[in-house]
Amino acid sequence: xxxxxxxxxxxxxxxxxxxxxxxxxxxxxxxxxxxxxxxxxxxxxxxxxxxxxxxxxxxxxxxxxxxxxxxxxxxxxxxxxxxxxxxxxxxxxxxxxxxxxxxxxxxxxxxxxxxxxxxxxxxxxxxxxxxxxxxxxxxxxxxxxxxxxxxxxxxxxxxxxxxxxxxxxxxxxxxxxxxxxxxxxxxxxxxxxxxxxxxxxxxxxxxxxxxxxxxxxxxxxxxxxxxxxxxxxxxxxx
Amino acid sequence: xxxxxxxxxxxxxxxxxxxxxxxxxxxxxxxxxxxxxxxxxxxxxxxxxxxxxxxxxxxxxxxxxxxxxxxxxxxxxxxxxxxxxxxxxxxxxxxxxxxxxxxxxxxxxxxxxxxxxxxxxxxxxxxxxxxxxxxxxxxx
Numbered sequence: 001x002x003x004x005x006x007x008x009x010x011x012x013x014x015x016x017x018x019x020x021x022x023x024x025x026x027x028x029x030x031x032x033x034x035x036x037x038x039x040x041x042x043x044x045x046x047x048x049x050x051x052x053x054x055x056x057x058x059x060x061x062x063x064x065x066x067x068x069x070x071x072x073x074x075x076x077x078x079x080x081x082x083x084x085x086x087x088x089x090x091x092x093x094x095x096x097x098x099x100x101x102x103x104x105x106x107x108x109x110x111x112x113x114x115x116x117x118x119x120x121x122x123x124x125x126x127x128x129x130x131x132x133x134x135x136x137x138x139x140x141x142x143x144x145x146x147x148x149x150x151x152x153x154x155x156x157x158x159x160x161x162x163x164x165x166x167x168x169x170x171x172x173x174x175x176x177x178x179x180x181x182x183x184x185x186x187x188x189x190x191x192x193x194x195x196x197x198x199x200x201x202x203x204x205x206x207x208x209x210x211x212x213x214x215x216x217x218x219x220x221x222x223x224x225x226x227x228x229x230x231x232x233x234x235x236x237x238x
Numbered sequence: 239x240x241x242x243x244x245x246x247x248x249x250x251x252x253x254x255x256x257x258x259x260x261x262x263x264x265x266x267x268x269x270x271x272x273x274x275x276x277x278x279x280x281x282x283x284x285x286x287x288x289x290x291x292x293x294x295x296x297x298x299x300x301x302x303x304x305x306x307x308x309x310x311x312x313x314x315x316x317x318x319x320x321x322x323x324x325x326x327x328x329x330x331x332x333x334x335x336x337x338x339x340x341x342x343x344x345x346x347x348x349x350x351x352x353x354x355x356x357x358x359x360x361x362x363x364x365x366x367x368x369x370x371x372x373x374x375x376x377x378x
Contacts, residue, residue, distance in 0.1 A: 016243040016312065023247060027254030034258055034267060078272035080282035080347070112273050114349055146284045150347040199273035214267050 008224070033140035051125075053194045054187035059126070059134050062097040062104030067228030069174050070097070070105045071204040074194040076122055077115030081201045082145040088214040089201075092221070102225045107138065108188040110200050117154040122185045124158035128167055136165040239312060241372035245326065246308035249301045252361040255354050263292045273348075277349035282354050285343045293340065297358060300336075304329050304364030304365060323372055329371035330362075337362040 041225035074081040096103040121141050128137035139163040148157040162172045192202065203210040206224045210217055261267060263281050270282040280286060286293050307329065312323030337359045344351045
């Protein structure tokens with residue numbers, strides 16, 4: 001046997017090179033035909049199944065008569081939701097909802113079963129909303145997700161955020177203890193379920209599924225706004 | 239010798255899994271989201287990046303290194319050399335420690351377990367066991 005190829009001609013050597021060949025061919029084929037996702041079942045809390053869907057259970061920002069409606073189904077403990085909001089969502093909201101006025105943003109809770117703090121986080125934001133500060137709390141909860149998410153109990157963090165955004169602490173605590181928005185949170189998720197939502201974040205622009213990418217979202221918003229404007233001018237002329 | 243061959247084959251399998259997870263992380267196979275599968279949740283988390291690079295990228299580099307060393311050690315030129323088993327053992331120990339950390343994070347921090355990460359962790363453990371037993375010769 002020649003030096004440098006001792007394994008190639010022997011029995012184990014042949015098996016070895018054959019195994020390498022099989023792994024390389026199989027691996028390349030698998031990469032070419034791979035698809036995203038485990039296609040696992042939806043993992044939402046059981047309580048949601050017993051709640052009626054409610055299209056009005058979302059929290060809205062922007063003008064009610066804006067020509068474009070951006071709908072988001074999200075879970076405060078979902079890393080992809082926090083990532084989406086920090087990379088695209090925040091800017092879209094700033095540019096087209098808060099400043100531009102072309103769009104309104106409706107946020108629906110969609111707490112996944114795998115995230116134990118998703119419901120307390122959602123409830124905390126809703127309690128802040130009772131005092132007109134939903135979006136401030138929303139931004140803080142998403143912005144600091146990596147800090148509270150690993151904890152056994154994150155409610156203390158949400159209480160701190162409530163103090164930070166200047167909520168009336170007594171009213172906030174009472175709201176949290178009451179659990180008065182639980183029904184709305186579940187109704188929002190149930191509404192999402194009815195629309196076929198099975199992951200977060202899921203976005204719709206004027207009823208059409210939308211991607212997470214900023215530029216693609218922006219493009220869809222501009223197209224939806226243009227379509228709304230042209231149909232409005234058509235109505236006026238007619 | 240068969241143990242080093244097994245390490246090389248396992249490392250090659252792990253390399254393809256890591257390449258898949260890296261492409262997944264880079265969005266080649268679609269947008270990251272929670273709920274459709276635990277891999278999305280894991281890959282979308284802050285823990286999917288380590289020292290500024292995707293964890294899957296570190297996996298690609300680690301498996302490639304293990305494959306190269308294990309493959310070379312099956313060649314007669316290096317079969318008697320003392321460094322390949324030592325380097326393999328060093329790589330395998332580091333890999334096992336990192337893999338243990340990632341599994342802990344999945345189970346107790348992110349609360350989601352990606353099946354491909356589990357397969358990778360099992361391969362890493364198997365590589366460690368084989369590297370341990372494939373003969374770092376005692377001096378003398």
